[in-house]
């Protein structure tokens with residue numbers, strides 16, 4: 537049987553394990569600190585833990601379930617992409633991004649994805665399996681160790697890599713609670729963004745968690761007709777229901793909503809789409825909802841025919857939104873020397 541990663545145990549679960557091993561309860565706190573605060577790479581560096589307890593832990597758990605298979609760095613140092621292998625031979629991607637206000641990591645939540653978005657490489661082979669909380673946490677811990685060697689930390693997490701987070705809800709919430717645990721890594725939930733393609737039950741459930749996360753909706757089209765053409769999930773959840781759930785999330789948490797909008801040439805980038813999107817945002821804003829639109833120059837996928845809008849078109853689109861007093865940014869493009877589209881690096885290394 538495959539051993540679990542000790543990283544996926546919360547404090548209570550670890551205390552139960554330690555008690556089961558006949559050890560004193562305070563040992564759980566010491567081990568938890570090594571795992572989550574000190575980002576220990578090995579059980580043997582846990583210098584205040586006896587050799588016999590370390591051996592017992594090694595018999596039952598692994599520390600790090602991931603190994604770095606490949607790393608691609610953008611020439612300007614702004615972005616690094618990682619391909620990790622998992623204990624069962626599957627692979628996942630994560631991306632480290634440098635910003636003036638602090639660095640972030642884009643984390644995968646599943647191996648593959650079953651949502652079928654037409655512009656995405658992660659979904660081409662469907663879903664293989666969900667990631668555990670420990671496998672998500674390890675993307676963060678391993679990249680921090682690789683990038684900073686103990687001399688720094690990331691300041692934000694975006695759950696927007698491979699997979700639909702609400703399709704793996706319980707593990708994703710456990711990951712977030714572990715990451716934001718004050719006794720552990722202690723990253724404020726305010727610095728965590730969770731992105732969904734629009735699963736209404738997931739949005740409603742998240743609103744009830746009382747976690748001040750930023751919710752990002754992968755919108756990509758301002759109406760159902762167009763959305764259904766590029767996102768099959770739109771057949772299950774009409775846009776008015778998705779937007780109502782997002783509004784409910786704002787009302788519950790007070791957190792500004794982000795709408796992600798990938799700019800695809802000749803598909804969703806004309807002025808009619810811009811005006812329709814502006815109307816959708818303005819309706820929310822008139823009810824006091826804070827909205828931010830993030831325009832994403834499409835990361836083209838080799839296996840797909842969709843192309844990126846040109847810069848002039850994106851700028852024109854942005855101006856229409858700005859004229860409607862909508863808060864809008866254009867996402868920085870990743871270096872072309874790395875396989876920017878989510879899921880592409882994994883596909884190319886099979």
Ligand code: SF4
Nearest residue numbers: 649651653656659699
């Ligand atoms: S965009 Fe996200 S939800 Fe859609 S297929 Fe890709 S990983 Fe899945």
